[in-house]
Amino acid sequence: MAQKQQDQELLQYESRIKVPYTWSVGEVGSRFLMELKENRKIWATRCPSCDMVFVPPKKTCTYCFSDIHEWVEVKDEGVLQTFTVVRYETPLIPGKPPYIIGIIMLDGADTGLVHLIAGVPHDKVKVGMRVKAVFEEKRKGHILDINHFKPI
Amino acid sequence: MAKEKTAIVATGQTHHRSSRLDVNGIELIHEAVTRCLEDGELTIDDIDAVVIGNMDHFEGINYVDTWSIDGSGAFMKPIIKVTTGGTTGSTVGHCGYHLVASGMFDKVLAIGWEKNSESDTTAAITTAFDPIWDRLVFAGAISGLAVEAMAYMVKYGATEKDAARVAVRDRKHATNNPYAQLRKEVSIEDVMNSPMLSDPIKLLDVCPRTDGACAVVFASEQYAEKICDRPAWIHGISAKHPYNYLGDYDWEDRLPSMQMASKELYAKAGIKEPLKEIDVMELYLPYSCAGLSWIEALGLCGPGQAPKLLWDGVTDMGGELPINPSGGVIATNCIGATALLRISEAAVQVMGRGGKRQVPDVNTALASGFGGCFWSDVTLLKSTKPK
Ligand SMILES: [Zn+2]
Numbered sequence: 001m002a003q004k005q006q007d008q009e010l011l012q013y014e015s016r017i018k019v020p021y022t023w024s025v026g027e028v029g030s031r032f033l034m035e036l037k038e039n040r041k042i043w044a045t046r047c048p049s050c051d052m053v054f055v056p057p058k059k060t061c062t063y064c065f066s067d068i069h070e071w072v073e074v075k076d077e078g079v080l081q082t083f084t085v086v087r088y089e090t091p092l093i094p095g096k097p098p099y100i101i102g103i104i105m106l107d108g109a110d111t112g113l114v115h116l117i118a119g120v121p122h123d124k125v126k127v128g129m130r131v132k133a134v135f136e137e138k139r140k141g142h143i144l145d146i147n148h149f150k151p152i
Numbered sequence: 153m154a155k156e157k158t159a160i161v162a163t164g165q166t167h168h169r170s171s172r173l174d175v176n177g178i179e180l181i182h183e184a185v186t187r188c189l190e191d192g193e194l195t196i197d198d199i200d201a202v203v204i205g206n207m208d209h210f211e212g213i214n215y216v217d218t219w220s221i222d223g224s225g226a227f228m229k230p231i232i233k234v235t236t237g238g239t240t241g242s243t244v245g246h247c248g249y250h251l252v253a254s255g256m257f258d259k260v261l262a263i264g265w266e267k268n269s270e271s272d273t274t275a276a277i278t279t280a281f282d283p284i285w286d287r288l289v290f291a292g293a294i295s296g297l298a299v300e301a302m303a304y305m306v307k308y309g310a311t312e313k314d315a316a317r318v319a320v321r322d323r324k325h326a327t328n329n330p331y332a333q334l335r336k337e338v339s340i341e342d343v344m345n346s347p348m349l350s351d352p353i354k355l356l357d358v359c360p361r362t363d364g365a366c367a368v369v370f371a372s373e374q375y376a377e378k379i380c381d382r383p384a385w386i387h388g389i390s391a392k393h394p395y396n397y398l399g400d401y402d403w404e405d406r407l408p409s410m411q412m413a414s415k416e417l418y419a420k421a422g423i424k425e426p427l428k429e430i431d432v433m434e435l436y437l438p439y440s441c442a443g444l445s446w447i448e449a450l451g452l453c454g455p456g457q458a459p460k461l462l463w464d465g466v467t468d469m470g471g472e473l474p475i476n477p478s479g480g481v482i483a484t485n486c487i488g489a490t491a492l493l494r495i496s497e498a499a500v501q502v503m504g505r506g507g508k509r510q511v512p513d514v515n516t517a518l519a520s521g522f523g524g525c526f527w528s529d530v531t532l533l534k535s536t537k538p539k
Pocket residue numbers: 047048049050051052061062063064065066
């Protein structure tokens with residue numbers, strides 16, 4: 001978009017920064033993702049001091065700063081805490097709008113999991129409905145090894 | 153504890169626009185700084201230290217502190233850059249306050265700025281989310297706000313129309329502010345009929361993208377009243393930056409970080425009934441529904457009662473507690489400057505320099521900042537010196 005000020009052309013310089021990254025998942029997160037991949041199971045960590053159960057798992061408790069070593073399995077189903085139907089397009093997300101993003105409180109967990117909701121008409125999604133993980137057949141140790149959550 | 157009583161003694165801002173191709177980032181900063189120095193009848197030689205902030209990745213410049221010295225005037229002065237996402241501007245303000253209140257410096261220039269037009273805002277904001285757990289399914293700012301609005305509306309029975317009332321108020325107020333970007337009124341129908349972006353948020357419920365900058369001078373007691381006949385004294389600040397993964401947020405409640413921050417601030421400042429005791433608020437409300445649930449978090453009314461407050465006009469100009477006389481964030485959002493603009497506008501109200509947007513007889517003003525994964529900053533300013 002060109003702007004002009006009196007007779008002066010105002011220029012813009014187009015460029016792009018494209019930087020590859022490789023992010024370390026860490027041993028705690030890696031164990032969680034490998035359980036998704038190999039056993040289709042969702043594991044969490046539990047704080048020894050305040051009993052908070054974290055999904056995704058944490059090595060340190062957000063609330064009391066304790067080191068966490070204990071693992072507990074949580075269910076692959078739970079309650080949809082809240083959601084939105086995304087209707088705008090962005091190249092950053094796999095899939096075309098409209099699609100549904102939800103926050104799911106899995107049975108046995110104390111923190112929500114951010115994920116996609118599918119397999120349901122958009123006007124039938126409700127806060128409080130129960131949903132279950134749908135796993136990919138081919139899994140690679142990635143949060144999208146769960147393709148989405150579907151209502152049950 | 154503060155060693156030095158500290159006040160805001162001068163403010164300046166640009167005339168905000170969706171894009172300012174006539175200036176680069178440095179020159180944009182310079183406009184706000186120059187206007188701020190003029191407001192305090194100061195020169196750059198009066199400034200002891202500078203704090204500056206903007207959003208990471210928005211302009212793609214790393215060392216903004218040194219890169220910008222022709223704009224900030226920090227050549228051969230102490231300068232630090234701070235950035236905390238949406239709260240960058242309030243963090244910049246709080247750092248300016250800390251540097252003076254600690255007794256380290258007497259006059260500190262705090263600057264927030266953004267050239268939103270220079271990059272893809274959604275892409276840049278996405279870098280604020282955890283790359284492994286949140287980023288792949290939760291890009292950008294709108295979906296996070298949308299799930300919050302959804303949870304509030306379902307739990308408390310508020311409607312999209314109630315939320316629209318907030319946008320209508322802020323856009324109306326913006327017509328009084330010569331610096332605001334969007335200075336055209338909108339109606340409830342306009343908001344309701346605007347395109348749905350991410351349920352329940354529509355285009356006219358959310359803030360625009362803005363090129364703009366803001367600058368503020370904090371001064372110690374020794375200088376404050378010499379520079380300004382009615383300084384805006386800082387009576388307390390509070391910052392609560394609690395969560396890291398989006399799923400950790402308490403969706404059932406209303407902005408817990410704001411509840412904690414305001415409670416702490418009111419205790420520090422001895423405020424028991426904020427609705428009665430505070431004369432004006434400048435709140436970082438990036439989308440309309442925040443103007444409902446977050447004022448409940450601020451203790452202005454009980455859970456689910458905000459819509460009534462809005463429809464009764466309590467928060468309009470002329471109401472018991474006007475919110476966002478400037479038009480707020482829905483009218484102007486140069487992100488790194490946005491939360492500093494809230495502090496600056498609150499100071500302008502205390503100083504009585506608001507022109508058409510001035511609320512009469514302001515003695516106490518509150519400013520808030522909001523960031524990324526639901527964290528909050530608050531600042532309380534008064535016309536009287538702290539004890
Ligand atoms: Zn704990």
